Amino acid sequence: MTLLAELQNAGREPPLPCQVELPQGPAQVLRWLRVLPGKRLVAEVECGGQHRLLKLYIASGAERHCQREVDGLQALQAQSVATPTLLGHGQLGGGGCYVLLDFLVEAQSLQQRWDALDSRAPGDAVAMGLLAQALALVASMHRAGLVQTDLHLGNFLLHEQQLYVIDGDAVEALSSGQPLSDVQVEDNLAILLAQLDPEWDALAELLLVEYLQHNPVALNPDRLARQMRKVRERRLQAYLGKTLRDCTAFAVRRSWRRFCAVVRAELESIGALLANPDAALAAQPLLKDGGSSTVGRTAVQGRELVIKRYNIKGIGHWLKRFWRPSRAWHSWLxxxxxxxxxxxxxxxxxxxxxxxxxxxxxxxxxxxxxxxxDLLQQLGEDGQQLPEPEIEKALLALFEQLVQARISHGDFKATNLLWFEGQVWLIDLDAMQAHGNERSWQPAWQRDRQRFIRNWPVGSPLACWLDERLPHC
Structure with a gap:
């Protein structure tokens, strides 16, 4: 079997050790950095006594994808935008294509820096500083007529105080060295800003101060906000689709008798639980043992987990449920x-x-x-106690987030909202809905609002406070 065939058939676990013959000499794979099964592999290799980055294109259309990567990198280099040095590219013996790049030892992506922040709250000084670095580099690209169509923090590498753009495949030259138009700038910035949680949206204009210092253009804040919402919705739908198919982030196994979707990083640790979830429920005291659902708590490798089984109460119940996605499917999404x-x-x-x-x-x-x-216990059942400032802020912030996202919970008992680590957490999502229009959203939201207020006696200080403060929409 040729190396190409072996890599194409290797799935998510390409062989190690592995050596790839290149015109620059043999490249010994030290570790696989990214694997798109049967399509593309990225590895740290040793070639000519130096650490290099090797991209292998192994699917049909390999030449086209390889050339797009090369074109993007060369466009960056032509405009003096920092990117890892291109050392070679071309076809491999036996099929497929390669791109060989300088390897930036100990570099970190801005996404890694972001994930390591103590706080990613809107306005946090360190978070703002990190975003400013990305926006400054994006501004220099736009000034040179370049866009990164897959614009996210993972495509920026920080190495020895220098910020680099990577992923040449997504780099396009739109205006041949001339600055982008205002509309082109807005469309591309929306891709980056939409990666942030929606609560950052109010700070978009403040964030763009750094950008405008490097590329002064006349931006339309309203249009930019609309584009951000569109991009975020596209990203959300694409992400939800991934949760139900086998991909880098999720492992999906289906057969005639069973469908299972799991966060791939959790696959090994909870494998035994996935094989027999009922055994864990039988071995532990239950949190709930109702007709429609059974809920239990278990420990796996020292971590506390909750298992919720959605039961079928009888043939009549099954006839209502068998033809549509289960409540577990709905709650998962x-x-x-x-x-x-x-x-x-x-x-x-x-x-x-x-x-x-x-x-x-x-x-x-x-x-x-x-x-x-839960909030019923935290705030008291008699409704005589108003929320402390920290809880008030978190509770109102949650309701504002739900309003902005047009999400109704469907069962706003106070026991379904938990106070934990400075946030109000939502649980029991069986009836949650995301509404696409005002006609369905408005009545659903009013039901949620009134149900939450009814957790406390009519006319009580807390009920009156909530009625005054919760959004009416």
């Missing part, structure tokens, strides 16, 4: 939607449906356990 939007909810780890071909039966949802105190 709802939880990932909230996480994507920066709304606190226990991390969804896995979802399982029991099936007979296309027909669905019981289902399970596995999430992290949130050790918070």
């Amino acid at each position: 709802a939880a990932h939607r909230l996480q994507f939007l920066g709304i606190a909810t226990p991390a969804p780890l896995a979802m399982i449906e029991q099936r007979f071909g296309p027909l669905r039966h019981r289902a399970w949802l596995i999430t992290e356990y949130c050790a918070g105190v």
Whole structure:
């Protein structure tokens, strides 16, 4: 079997050790950095006694993708935009193509820096400084007529105080060395700013101060905001789609009898739980043992998890449920939607449906356990106590996030909102809906609003306070 065939058939675990013969000499793979099965591989290699970055294109159309990478890198270099040095490219013996680049030892992406921040709250000085670095470099690209169409913090590398642009495949020269138009700038900036949680949107103009110092253009804030919303919605739909198919972030296994989606990074640690979730429920005291659902708490490698099984109560119940996605499926998507939007909810780890071909039966949802105190207990049942300032701020912020995202919870009992680590967390997402129009959103929101207020006695100080403060829309 040729090396190309071996790599094409290797799935997510390409062989190690592995040596690739290049015109520059043999390249010994030290580690695989990214694997798109059967399509593209990225590796740190040793070639000619130096550490290099090697990109291998192994699918049909390899020449086209390789050339796009090269064209993008050369466009950056032609405009003196910092990018790793291109050392070679071309076809491989036996098929496929390669790009060989300088390897920036100990470089970190801005995404890694972002993830390591103590706070990513809007306006945090360190977070603002990191974003300013990215915006300054984007401004220099725009001034040179270049755009990065896959604009996110992971495509910037910081190495020895120098910021580099990577992923030449997504770099395009739109105006041959001339500055981009205002509309082109807005469209490209929207891609970057839409990566941030929506609560950052109010600071967009402040963030752009750094950009405008390097590329003074006349931006339209209203149009930029609209573009950000469009980009964020596209990203959200693409992300939700990934949660249901086998990809880098998620492992999906389906058969005639079973469908299972799991966060790939959790696959090894919760493998035994996925194989038999009912065994864990049987071994632990239950948090809830109702007719429609059974909820239990278990520990896996020292981490507390919650298992929720959605039961089928009888043939009549099954006839209503078998033809549509299960409540576990719905809750899985709802939880990932909230996480994507920066709304606190226990991390969804896995979802399982029991099936007979296309027909669905019981289902399970596995999430992290949130050790918070529910708001009925935190605020008291009699409604005589008003929220402390910290809780007030977090509660009103949550409701504002839901309004902005046009999300209704569907069961706003105070026990479904938990106070934990300075945030109000949402749980029990079975009835959650994202509304695409005002006609469905307005009545759903009013039901949520009134249901939450009814957790406390009519006329009580807390009920009156909530009625005054919660958004009416």
